Amino acid sequence: MSLVPVTPYTYTPLNLLKEGTIANVYGVVKFFKPPYVSKGTDYCSVVTIVDQTNVKLTCMLFSGNYEALPIIYKVGDIVRFHRLKIQVYKSELQGINTSGFASLTFEGTLGMPVTARTSSKGFSFTPQDQKMVEALRAWASKHMSASSTLVQLCDAQPMQYYDLTCQLLGKAQVDGQAFLLKVWDGTRTMFPSWRVSTQGLSFEGDLSHILRLQSLVIDILVYDNHVQVAKSLKVGSFLRIYSLHTKLQSVSSEASSSPLRLEFHLHGGTSYGRGIRVLPDTSSCVDQLKKDLECADAAVTRTSNDICQSQNEDNFALSSSLSLYEEERCQQVSATILTDHQYLEKTPLCAILKQKAPQQYRIRAKLRSYLPRRLFQSVKLLCPKCHSLQEVPHEDNLDKILQDAATEAPNIKLKDKSFYDSKVWTTEGQGGRQVAVHFVKNDNILPLSSECLILIEGGRLCEIAKLSSKFHSLIPVRSGPEDLELLDLSAPFLIQGKVHHYGCKQCSSLKPIQNLNSLLNKGPWIPSSVAEVLGIVPLQYVFVMIFTLDDGTGVLDAYLKDSENFFKIPASEILTDDNLQRSLETIMDMMCTPGIKVDAYPWLECLIKSYNVTVGTEQRICYQIFDTTVAEDVV
Numbered sequence: 001m002s003l004v005p006v007t008p009y010t011y012t013p014l015n016l017l018k019e020g021t022i023a024n025v026y027g028v029v030k031f032f033k034p035p036y037v038s039k040g041t042d043y044c045s046v047v048t049i050v051d052q053t054n055v056k057l058t059c060m061l062f063s064g065n066y067e068a069l070p071i072i073y074k075v076g077d078i079v080r081f082h083r084l085k086i087q088v089y090k091s092e093l094q095g096i097n098t099s100g101f102a103s104l105t106f107e108g109t110l111g112m113p114v115t116a117r118t119s120s121k122g123f124s125f126t127p128q129d130q131k132m133v134e135a136l137r138a139w140a141s142k143h144m145s146a147s148s149t150l151v152q153l154c155d156a157q158p159m160q161y162y163d164l165t166c167q168l169l170g171k172a173q174v175d176g177q178a179f180l181l182k183v184w185d186g187t188r189t190m191f192p193s194w195r196v197s198t199q200g201l202s203f204e205g206d207l208s209h210i211l212r213l214q215s216l217v218i219d220i221l222v223y224d225n226h227v228q229v230a231k232s233l234k235v236g237s238f239l240r241i242y243s244l245h246t247k248l249q250s251v252s253s254e255a256s257s258s259p260l261r262l263e264f265h266l267h268g269g270t271s272y273g274r275g276i277r278v279l280p281d282t283s284s285c286v287d288q289l290k291k292d293l294e295c296a297d298a299a300v301t302r303t304s305n306d307i308c309q310s311q312n313e314d315n316f317a318l319s320s321s322l323s324l325y326e327e328e329r330c331q332q333v334s335a336t337i338l339t340d341h342q343y344l345e346k347t348p349l350c351a352i353l354k355q356k357a358p359q360q361y362r363i364r365a366k367l368r369s370y371l372p373r374r375l376f377q378s379v380k381l382l383c384p385k386c387h388s389l390q391e392v393p394h395e396d397n398l399d400k401i402l403q404d405a406a407t408e409a410p411n412i413k414l415k416d417k418s419f420y421d422s423k424v425w426t427t428e429g430q431g432g433r434q435v436a437v438h439f440v441k442n443d444n445i446l447p448l449s450s451e452c453l454i455l456i457e458g459g460r461l462c463e464i465a466k467l468s469s470k471f472h473s474l475i476p477v478r479s480g481p482e483d484l485e486l487l488d489l490s491a492p493f494l495i496q497g498k499v500h501h502y503g504c505k506q507c508s509s510l511k512p513i514q515n516l517n518s519l520l521n522k523g524p525w526i527p528s529s530v531a532e533v534l535g536i537v538p539l540q541y542v543f544v545m546i547f548t549l550d551d552g553t554g555v556l557d558a559y560l561k562d563s564e565n566f567f568k569i570p571a572s573e574i575l576t577d578d579n580l581q582r583s584l585e586t587i588m589d590m591m592c593t594p595g596i597k598v599d600a601y602p603w604l605e606c607l608i609k610s611y612n613v614t615v616g617t618e619q620r621i622c623y624q625i626f627d628t629t630v631a632e633d634v635v
Helices: 128-142 207-214 224-232 284-302 304-331 395-405 461-468 513-517 525-534 578-593
Strands: 020-036 043-052 056-063 078-089 092-106 158-175 178-184 216-224 238-248 261-266 275-279 336-338 359-371 379-381 390-391 421-426 434-439 451-457 473-479 484-486 495-496 499-501 540-550 555-562 603-615 616-627 627-632
Touching: 020 056, 020 224, 020 275, 078 128, 092 540, 158 207, 158 224, 178 224, 216 224, 224 275, 224 499, 224 513, 238 284, 284 484, 379 495, 395 461, 395 473, 451 461, 461 473, 473 578, 484 513, 495 525, 499 525, 513 525, 603 627
Parallel strands: 056 092, 216 261, 451 473, 555 616
Antiparallel strands: 020 043, 020 078, 043 056, 078 092, 158 178, 158 238, 178 216, 238 261, 238 275, 336 627, 359 540, 359 603, 379 390, 379 540, 421 434, 434 451, 473 484, 473 495, 495 499, 540 555, 603 616
């Protein structure tokens, strides 16, 4: 590669980026997903960068050429992107590559040589670039923690997700969804590793060499979208495998001295940067790996008999280690408890994944991860009749609905009816918009504001919010031909304080507003009663989350769909109460603590049920948590 002297480029700080522009940027890698197959034959890499302005930018980069995407090895690397198009996605700025896009990547460690990694045949690098890289290194060393997920095989424990630097010794297609990689890093696992039979497989690699190193070689099964990348790997190449999962699996074999083996899996998907990256021979981490492999290979050659003896000793130590591991697992207090079905026996996830649906299980597992990460996004509206889910309307969308309804003036003929008194006023500076408030009477007497229901037409969201803080209940309405009518069910049918009650458009059959007469003199206004007399099927506020559960024998995604029982927090209030939001964050941080290893997470005892779901022509088994709640000392 050659350095091309050109006029220095202009680089834009991340906090000054604007939608619709083409920018050149520098940043420190805060998160990345190695190139994975996307859009048919294209590769995609997701990179989130940050700079001294503390602004984050997520970039979606596509290419038909794996090597054309940024060559990133770890969090903390420095990147330079040229011709990055800035767009808005979900209200946040996002970068995508466009025609002429180019990238450079640099080691982010202070004091390391400033050497660019790129697939470009030529690129410019000026003294200004040198200063940019060194400045970002210095800033990152003070403001970003180093990645701690890189682990050698000798330190591998069950129920971990970590990054492994290794050499590929052999590979084979196992079936349509899984691909086998045989790798080593010069160290030996504490637990015996699980083996995949290669009989009948089209295997590429030197089996005699692998057999000689068998105590140091592990088998990794690669799934789904990572298979195509795995197929393209060359035997002998050096790899970094990201978010590799270890788990213990039972082995039914009389010849086995231990019933458990350590398995290695690279699951499908790209969560947490899951993927594979080929490392060049010239990288510093490969230099150290080569030295470790040479020493390990020499040791195998010199003392193969000693290694066999050592293996027997390890097997003896292993049985004690596993006993302690299982004992500790059983003694740990669970962060969740069951509210029913305590008679069910615990079932390992590996057994559940092999069984048909529908069934119910009791499990003990750890919360590996959860979605959505932004907890407020977990609150949805559920129809109990048709079981449809919908998003809680955003304030801006709700205000637009109310604004559109306010374009028609209230019908003066509908004032002061038998069961309500009306007051109409005209706003100032808003085109003479008229707002009507109808106060529902009780025995021809207006009740106290704390007990009063008002019907409002022509009001905006800010006005409704003020009124709902003073009156017991509020219903947005509009003037119909002969009587007041409910607004479209895109708006709440009832507002009480900060809680908005919505109805299902599909299942509701609206009835006249006059039906509220039947609820007069019957105490406070209850949402379910109001909904019933108005022909509305009310939607329920629920938490909808996906929990990735891991018990060391398998990994399973389970849905949580709950209104208030699991967290002991009402989903209807979480969006408007800062204290409840903090409580929810505290609970989730306790169950899935950022910055520590999964094996340090607390155990969760849960009930889950399996059920069949048909998507197109494909039938899937899904799982849902039920009759489980967070323990008292956690809330």
